[in-house]
Amino acid sequence: MKLDLLSSLYVFMLAAFIGFEVIRRVSPLLHTPLMSLTNALDAIAVVGAIILAGEHKSNLAAILGTIAIVAATSNVVGGFIITDRMLRMFKSSGPKKS
Amino acid sequence: MNNFAGADTLIEICYFIATALFILSLKWLSSPASARRGVLAGEVGMALAIGGTLLHHGIVDYKWVVIALVLGTIIGVPLGNVQMTAVPQRTALSHAFGALCVTLVGTAEFYLRAPDIPPFMMTVLSMEVILGSLTFTGSLMAAGKLQEILPQRPITYKGQNFVNLGLLGAAVVIAVVLVAHPEQMRLFPALIIIPLIFGVMLIIPIGGADMPTVISLLNSYAGLSAAAMGFVLNSKLLIIAGALDGSSGFILSVITSKAMNRSFTNVLFGGFGQIQTSAAAAKEERPVRSATPEEAAGILASASKVVVVPGYGMAVAQAQHKVRELYDSLTKRGVDVTFGIHPVAGRMPGHMNVLLAEADIPYDKLLEMDNINGDLPQTDVALIIGANDVTNPSARTDQGSPIYGMPIIDVDKARTVMVIKRSMAAGFAGIDNPLYYLDKTLMLFGDAKNFVGNIVRELSGGDGHG
Numbered sequence: 003m004k005l006d007l008l009s010s011l012y013v014f015m016l017a018a019f020i021g022f023e024v025i026r027r028v029s030p031l032l033h034t035p036l037m038s039l040t041n042a043l044d045a046i047a048v049v050g051a052i053i054l055a056g057e058h059k060s061n062l063a064a065i066l067g068t069i070a071i072v073a074a075t076s077n078v079v080g081g082f083i084i085t086d087r088m089l090r091m092f093k094s095s096g097p098k099k100s
Numbered sequence: 101m102n103n104f105a106g107a108d109t110l111i112e113i114c115y116f117i118a119t120a121l122f123i124l125s126l127k128w129l130s131s132p133a134s135a136r137r138g139v140l141a142g143e144v145g146m147a148l149a150i151g152g153t154l155l156h157h158g159i160v161d162y163k164w165v166v167i168a169l170v171l172g173t174i175i176g177v178p179l180g181n182v183q184m185t186a187v188p189q190r191t192a193l194s195h196a197f198g199a200l201c202v203t204l205v206g207t208a209e210f211y212l213r214a215p216d217i218p219p220f221m222m223t224v225l226s227m228e229v230i231l232g233s234l235t236f237t238g239s240l241m242a243a244g245k246l247q248e249i250l251p252q253r254p255i256t257y258k259g260q261n262f263v264n265l266g267l268l269g270a271a272v273v274i275a276v277v278l279v280a281h282p283e284q285m286r287l288f289p290a291l292i293i294i295p296l297i298f299g300v301m302l303i304i305p306i307g308g309a310d311m312p313t314v315i316s317l318l319n320s321y322a323g324l325s326a327a328a329m330g331f332v333l334n335s336k337l338l339i340i341a342g343a344l345d346g347s348s349g350f351i352l353s354v355i356t357s358k359a360m361n362r363s364f365t366n367v368l369f370g371g372f373g374q375i376q377t378s379a380a381a382a383k384e385e386r387p388v389r390s391a392t393p394e395e396a397a398g399i400l401a402s403a404s405k406v407v408v409v410p411g412y413g414m415a416v417a418q419a420q421h422k423v424r425e426l427y428d429s430l431t432k433r434g435v436d437v438t439f440g441i442h443p444v445a446g447r448m449p450g451h452m453n454v455l456l457a458e459a460d461i462p463y464d465k466l467l468e469m470d471n472i473n474g475d476l477p478q479t480d481v482a483l484i485i486g487a488n489d490v491t492n493p494s495a496r497t498d499q500g501s502p503i504y505g506m507p508i509i510d511v512d513k514a515r516t517v518m519v520i521k522r523s524m525a526a527g528f529a530g531i532d533n534p535l536y537y538l539d540k541t542l543m544l545f546g547d548a549k550n551f552v553g554n555i556v557r558e559l560s561g562g563d564g565h566g
Contacts, residue, residue, distance in 0.1 A: 006334050007220050007221075007331065010330070010331050010334065010336065010339055013336050013339050013340060014327055014330075014331075014339050014340075014343050017339060017340040017343035017344060018343045018346065018347050020123060020344070021126075021343055021344040021345075021346070021347030021348060022347045022351065024123065024126045024127050024130075024344075025126060025344075025347060025348045025351050026351060027127075027130040028126070028129050028130050029130065029131060029132070030355075030441075030443065030449070030450060030453075030468050031132060031450065031453045031463055031466060032129055032132060032135060032450060032453070033352060033355075033448075033449035033450030033453075034187060034191075034448060034449065034450035034451055034453065034454045035129065035135065035450070035454070036126075036129055036348060036352075036449075036450070037191055037315070037316070037319055037348070037349075037352065037448065037449065037450075038187070038190075038191060038194070039125065039126070039129060039138065039139065039142060040126070040319065040323065040344060040345040040348040040349070041191065041194045041195065041198060041319065041322070041345070042142060042146070043122050043125065043126075043142055043145075043146070043341050043344065043345065044198050044322060044323055044326050044341055044342060044345040045146075045197075045198055045201070046118075046122075046146065046149055046326075046337060046338055046341040047198065047201045047202055047205065047326050047329055047338060047341075047342075048150060048172075048201065049149055049150065049153040049335065049337070049338070050205045050329060050333050050335065050338065051168075051201055051204070051205050052150070052153045052154065052156075052159070052165055053153065053156055053158065053159065053333075054205055054208050054209075055161070055164050055165050055168060056154075056156065056158070056159030056160065056161055056162065056164075056165050057158045057159060057160065057161075058160055058161045059212055060208075060211065060212060062208060062211055063208040063209075063211070063212055064161070064164065066204040066205070066207055066208040067204070067205065067208060068164045068165075068167075068168045069168075069200075069204055070200070070201040070202075070204040070205050070208075071165060071168035071169060071172060071201075072168045072171045072172040072175065073172070073197040073198070073200045073201040073204075074172065074197070074198065074201040075168065075169050075171075075172020075173055075175075075176060076172045076173070076175035076176035076179060076194075076197055077176065077194045077197050077198050077201075078146055078150075078172070078176065079172065079173045079175075079176025079177060079179075079180060080175075080176035080177070080178075080179030080180035080190070080194060081176075081180070081194060082139060082142065082143050082146070082180070083176070083177065083180025083181060084179070084180045084181070084182070084187070084190065085139050086136060086139045087180070087181070088184070088187075088454050088457070089132070089135045089136045089139060090136065091184075091454070091457040091458050091460075092132040092135070092453075092457045092463045093457070093460065093462055093463065094132070094133075094462055094463060094464050095462030095464055095465060
C-alpha cells in the first residue's frame with residue numbers, strides 16, 4: 003500500500019511535467035477548445051463512479067456513484083461534442099480547397 | 101478465477117492505451133490543423149476506458165450504471181450544442197459537474213472505508229473532497245454570473261478576506277483532525293459543507309473582467325481534485341488525466357493573470373473593486389469626436405491596413421457575423437484586415453477566437469497581442485468593437501491607474517482609432533479610458549451589431565453607385 007502511494011506520486015509528478023510541456027505548446031487560438039477538451043478528459047473520473055455504482059457495496063455508495071456517473075458522463079459527451087464543433091470552425095485562409 | 105485475472109489484464113491494457121491517447125490528444129491540440137485528430141484520440145481513449153471499466157468483475161449491478169450513462173448522455177448532448185457565445189458559462193457548468201462527480205465519489209469512499217483509513221489516504225481523500233466541493237459551488241456561481249442569473253458586479257464587504265481565509269482554515273483543521281482520527285466520522289460532513297460555502301464566498305467578490313482567470317483556476321482545481329481521487333482509488337489513469345487538466349488550468353491562469361498584470365491572490369482576494377470605484381468617481385466630462393456610419397465607412401474604405409480589436413461587447417451584441425461581412429467587404433476592396441486578440445478579451449481564454457472562427461474568419465487573421473502590437477504604428481485604422489480596458493493607454497502611462505502595468509493592445513499608435521461603444525457611460529469596470537479623448541479617435545455610438553451592419557451597408561452602397 004505504501005509503495006503504491008509512492009509510485010502514484012511519481013506518476014503524478016511526471017504527468018504534471020508532461021502536461022506543462024504539452025499544453026505550453028497549444029496555440030492561444032485554441033485555448034477555449036483546450037479547456038473544454040481537458041474538461042472532457044478529466045471526466046474520466048466516471049470510471050471510479052461506475053465501479054462505485056456497480057459494486058453496490060452500500061446503498062449510499064451506489065446512490066452517490068450513480069449521480070456521479072450522470073454528472074461525469076454529461077461532461078464526457080458535452081465536452082467532446084463542443085470541442086469538435088469549435089475546432090471544425092477554425093479554417094485557414096491559405097490555399098482554398100474546392 | 102482465471103477469467104477474473106484475464107479481465108483484469110484486459111482492463112489494465114485499456115487504461116494504459118487510454119492514458120497514451122489522452123496525452124496525444126492534448127499534443128495534437130497544439131495546432132488547428134491536427135486538433136480534430138486530438139478530439140478523436142480523446143474520444144477513443146475515453147471509450148476504451150469506460151468499456152474496460154464495464155468489464156470489471158466486481159460490478160454486480162449494471163442496471164443503474166447503464167441508466168446513469170444514458171441519462172448523462174441525454175444531459176450532455178444539449179450541453180455540447182449550446183451557442184458559441186454561451187461557451188464560458190457552459191465551461192463553468194462542466195467544471196461544476198466534474199467537481200460534483202469527484203466529491204460524491206470521495207464521500208462514498210470515505211463511508212466505505214472509515215474508520216480504518218491510513219493517514220496518507222485520509223490526506224488525499226480530504227484534498228479530493230475539499231477541492232471538489234469548493235470547485236462545485238464556485239463554478240456554479242461563476243456560471244450563474246456568466247449567464248447573468250447572478251449579478252456580475254463584484255460584491256464586497258468588510259472583512260471578506262478574513263471570512264474566506266477563516267472558512268478555508270476551518271476546513272483544513274477538520275481535515276487534519278480526521279487524518280489523525282479517522283474514526284471521528286461525524287466531522288466528515290463539515291469537510292464538505294465548509295468548502296461548499298467557501299466556494300460561494302470566493303466567487304461573490306469577483307467581477308466579469310476577472311472571469312478568464314477564475315475559470316482557469318477552477319479548471320485547475322477540478323483537475324487536481326480528480327488527481328486526488330486517482331490517489332484514493334489507486335488509478336494511474338485518473339492521476340494522469342487529473343494532472344494534465346490541473347496543469348492546463350494552471351498554465352491558463354498564469355497566462356490570463358499575467359495579461360492583467362495581477363497575481364492570483366490579487367484576483368481571488370480582490371482589492372481591485374475598491375480602487376475601481378474611486379477611479380470612477382474621479383471621472384470628468386471631456387469632449388469627444390463622434391462619427392456616423394457613412395464617415396466611418398469612408399475612412400475604412402480608403403485605409404490600406406485595418407486592425408480590428410474585439411472584446412466582450414462584441415460577444416454580447418452577437419456582432420461577430422456582421423464583423424465577418426465587414427471583413428469580406430473591406431478585403432474585397434484590397435484592404436488588409438487583421439484581428440488583434442488580447443489574452444483576456446472576453447470571458448474565458450480564447451473566447452474571441454472561437455466567436456470569430458464561428459463567423460468563418462480565417463484563423464491566420466487572428467493575431468495575438470504580441471504579434472499585432474508591432475503592426476499598429478503602420479496601421480491606418482484600429483477598429484475597437486466592445487473592448488475597453490485591454491486598449492486603455494493609461495495601463496502604460498498612468499501609475500495611478502488600477503490597470504497600470506497591464507499589457508495592452510497599442511491601438512493608440514494607429515493613425516486613426518474608431519471605438520464602437522453604446523455610450524460614454526462608465527463601463528462595467530468603471531475605469532476611464534483616455535483613448536476616447538484623443539484627437540485621432542472617433543467614437544461610433546451605437547449597438548455593435550447594428551453599427552457594423554450600417555458600415556457594411558454604406559460600403560456596399562458605395563460599390564453600387566460607382
